[in-house]
Amino acid sequence: MNSQQLSVLLVVVAGLIDLAVRIAAIIVIPRNRKPSAAMAWLLAIFLIPYAGIIFFLLLGSSRLPKKRRDKQVDINRLIAEGRGDIQLVSDSAGWPPWFASVVELNTSLGAVPLVGGNTARLLGDYNDTIAAMAADIDTATTFVHVEFYIISFDPTTKVFFTAMEAAVKRGVIVRVLLDHISSLRAAGHKATFAELDRIGVTWQFLLPVQPLKGKYQRPDLRNHRKLVVVDGRVGYMGSQNLIDRSYNAPKNLKRGLQWQELVTRVTGPVVSGINVVFLSDWYSETDELLSMERVPADQLPLDTSPHALDIQVIPSGPGFDGENNLRLFLALLYSAQERIIITSPYFVPDEAMMYAITSSRQRGLDVQLFVSELGDQGAVFHAQRSYYGALLRAGVRIWLYPAPYILHAKHFSIDDDVAVIGSSNMDIRSFSLNYEACLMVRGASFVADMRRVEDGYRAVSRELTLEQLNALPRRSTVLDGVARLTSGLQ
Numbered sequence: 001m002n003s004q005q006l007s008v009l010l011v012v013v014a015g016l017i018d019l020a021v022r023i024a025a026i027i028v029i030p031r032n033r034k035p036s037a038a039m040a041w042l043l044a045i046f047l048i049p050y051a052g053i054i055f056f057l058l059l060g061s062s063r064l065p066k067k068r069r070d071k072q073v074d075i076n077r078l079i080a081e082g083r084g085d086i087q088l089v090s091d092s093a094g095w096p097p098w099f100a101s102v103v104e105l106n107t108s109l110g111a112v113p114l115v116g117g118n119t120a121r122l123l124g125d126y127n128d129t130i131a132a133m134a135a136d137i138d139t140a141t142t143f144v145h146v147e148f149y150i151i152s153f154d155p156t157t158k159v160f161f162t163a164m165e166a167a168v169k170r171g172v173i174v175r176v177l178l179d180h181i182s183s184l185r186a187a188g189h190k191a192t193f194a195e196l197d198r199i200g201v202t203w204q205f206l207l208p209v210q211p212l213k214g215k216y217q218r219p220d221l222r223n224h225r226k227l228v229v230v231d232g233r234v235g236y237m238g239s240q241n242l243i244d245r246s247y248n249a250p251k252n253l254k255r256g257l258q259w260q261e262l263v264t265r266v267t268g269p270v271v272s273g274i275n276v277v278f279l280s281d282w283y284s285e286t287d288e289l290l291s292m293e294r295v296p297a298d299q300l301p302l303d304t305s306p307h308a309l310d311i312q313v314i315p316s317g318p319g320f321d322g323e324n325n326l327r328l329f330l331a332l333l334y335s336a337q338e339r340i341i342i343t344s345p346y347f348v349p350d351e352a353m354m355y356a357i358t359s360s361r362q363r364g365l366d367v368q369l370f371v372s373e374l375g376d377q378g379a380v381f382h383a384q385r386s387y388y389g390a391l392l393r394a395g396v397r398i399w400l401y402p403a404p405y406i407l408h409a410k411h412f413s414i415d416d417d418v419a420v421i422g423s424s425n426m427d428i429r430s431f432s433l434n435y436e437a438c439l440m441v442r443g444a445s446f447v448a449d450m451r452r453v454e455d456g457y458r459a460v461s462r463e464l465t466l467e468q469l470n471a472l473p474r475r476s477t478v479l480d481g482v483a484r485l486t487s488g489l490q
Contacts, residue, residue, distance in 0.1 A: 022046065065217050068284060072319035075280040076111040089116040089310055096417050098335040099442060105331055106314050106440065109324040112276060114312040117302030118268030120441060122421075122449050123238075124409075124456075126245045127156060129263045134163035136230045136265075140172045143293050145229040145278040147177040147206075149222070149423070152243040153192040160242060165199035173202070173293070177281055179223045180205035187248040204285045206435075221318055223281065224434040226263075226423050227274055232295030235274040237422055237439055238263030239345075239410045255404065257376060262343075262409035262453060264421050264439065266311065269297035273313035277437050280315070309443035316424065317435030325424045325438060326431040329412075330356050332440075336414035339366040341454050345408045347371055348383045348427035348484075358394035366397075370457050372407045373400040380427070382476075382483035385469075392466040399461040407457070411450065418442050419450045 022045070092100065103114045123129040137144050137160070144167055153161055164174050176196060183189055183205075196203045206223035208215045228236040240261035246252045247259065266274070272295055279290050302308070316324035333340060333356040340360055347369065349357070361367045369391065375381025388398055401407035410426075413419040422438030424430045441447075 018049065021049065068217070068319060071284050072280075075283065089114060095310075095442065096335070096337075096415070099418070102328070102331045102335060102440070103312060106312050106324070106328060109320065109322050109327060110313070110315045112273045112313045112315065113297075114310055114440075115269035115273070115297050116308060116310045117304065118266055118270045118309045118311045119303050119307075120264050120266045120309055120311065120439075120443075120446055122446075122453060123263045123265060124261070124453060126240065126259065126261055129236075129238075129240055129261065130157060130160050130242070132265060133228050133236055134159045136228075136234050136236075137163035137167055140167050140170075140174075140230050142231045143173040143175070143229075144231075145175050145227075145275060145282075145293075146201075146242075147223075147225055147227050147278050147281060148242045149179045149224045149226060150182045150186050150241040150243050150247075151176070151178040151192060151196075152183070152186045152188060152248060153195040154188065154244045154248055156244040157242050161195060161199060164201055168200040174200075175278075175282065175290075176201050176203035177206050177223075177278070177285065178203065180208040180210075181219065182222060186243060187250075204282070206281060206285060208285075218433075220433060222434050223317075224423050224430065225277065225281070225315075225437045227278060227437060229271060229275045229278055232271055232275050232293070233267060233300060235266045235271040236263055237266070237274060237437060239408050239423060252376065255374075257374070258405050259408045260401065260405045262411055262421065264441075266439070267301075268303055268308075268311075269300045270311040270313065270439070271295070272297035272300060273311075274437075277313060277315050281435070284319075307443065307445040309441055309446055311442075312440045314422075314438045314440060315435075316431075316437070318433065319435070323431045325436050326350070326353070328420070328438065328440065329353065329426065332412075332414050332418065332420065333357060333360055336360060336365055338415045339368075340412065340414050341368045341370070341451075342412040342426065343370040343407065343409050343454070343457070344412075344426040345372060345406060345410065346377070346380050346384065346425040346427045346429070347387070348380060348429075349387065350428055350431065353426065354387065354390065357396065358390065361395045367395070368397045368399065368454075370399045370401060370407060370454070370461065372405070373462075374403045374406065376406050379483045382480045384427075385476075386480035386484040388464065388469055389466070392464070392469060398464040399458055400464055401457060401461050409453075411453075413447050413450050413454070416444055416447050419447050421450075 107113055123132060144164065167174050183192065186192070207217065207221055209219045210216070226238060226241060238261060240263050245258050275295060279294055283289055314324055314328050330352060357367060371384065391398060410424055411419060411421040419441050420438050421441070422436065424436035424438050430436055
């Protein structure tokens with residue numbers, strides 16, 4: 001065989017391999033995957049075949065290793081067994097007619113029951129929120145559980161670290177969980193880890209990507225939860241990480257960006273559920289079941305005032321079979337009768353959520369969305385903006401929170417009855433790839449407090465119009481469309 005024939009043979013073989021890979025991709029990729037995600041992966045493989053295949057092999061499956069999935073089954077079983085026949089909701093007569101079915105949905109998905117007799121206070125000042133958490137840690141007598149997507153030791157968080165150090169010196173057990181990749185990316189992470197060691201807390205990485213230590217899963221699966229529990233009697237949940245308001249990133253400092261957050265401080269039986277989320281994550285990372293630090297809900301004091309709140313903890317993430325947070329959001333969107341007000345920094349909905357939101361507006365509801373005028377993540381910002389046209393044409397009002405602030409709060413309210421607050425964005429990443437935790441709160445007083453927060457956003461924001469959106473330059477809308485195509489990658 002001469003060189004020319006060999007060249008022809010190699011070209012034919014290469015073409016056949018390329019064709020086989022493309023056919024295999026069409027067969028394999030759509031299986032058990034959302035159409036939008038399948039289409040994005042197929043586009044990637046067809047347009048950039050070699051890189052697309054490598055990325056698919058690395059990132060194509062959101063399933064956790066079997067050991068972690070088995071642990072989640074164990075955790076759900078333990079929660080269900082511990083729940084027993086507990087009845088802490090004294091009066092369901094005042095519930096909206098649809099509320100019981102949403103509670104049942106959440107319980108079947110995440111195993112944590114709804115409990116009554118709680119109090120909740122919203123905290124929207126960044127530094128004051130850290131100071132409030134530190135003040136509660138200063139009262140700890142038994143244990144402190146701390147879990148954040150990002151933890152950084154800096155001048156803003158020093159008061160929190162000081163409180164943890166003082167608690168350790170008093171003999172309080174302080175446990176800390178922090179997401180491995182995200183905290184590793186934070187400025188000054190080596191100093192943070194050194195400080196955690198110095199003050200004597202017990203700490204672990206969440207979802208560590210350490211293949212040489214036998215710890216590996218899809219590297220962009222992250223634990224995005226943010227919570228603090230003190231003695232099992234006080235809990236915090238919301239959007240805020242434990243880091244300076246600028247995230248100490250040079251690009252943020254150059255642009256003068258500041259994060260605007262919302263956190264809730266809760267007391268009552270619901271703290272038991274927040275603590276269970278921490279205990280389950282601790283067990284997942286350490287194989288250690290902290291049964292002595294699990295405070296049953298029926299052993300916590302009840303608020304018996306007319307303003308007592310019914311609250312349910314909804315954990316979600318790739319360890320669960322269903323997208324718990326997405327299912328909760330969809331159930332509430334379709335249940336709303338008067339108004340829906342959404343706040344989300346990263347709003348990249350799937351088809352089901354877009355239909356739920358636009359259908360709600362077409363049912364005559366007042367639907368509003370609060371997002372940031374600026375974006376800190378270019379691809380997400382452009383993908384998000386690609387949905388604005390359809391929302392505005394449906395009659396959804398969109399409010400742009402002003403620069404230099406990034407409205408990072410994650411909450412929404414429906415009617416005058418129910419609100420949700422936690423760590424979950426309304427995007428595909430939070431639905432499928434991140435571990436998240438939310439609180440569903442029923443109570444007019446809490447919703448009224450959230451309405452005041454929303455009024456504050458509205459007072460400083462500008463409303464986006466369809467004319468303004470259509471006036472964007474063509475290059476911006478092209479970027480929006482391309483980013484939207486890639487947003488479905490899973």
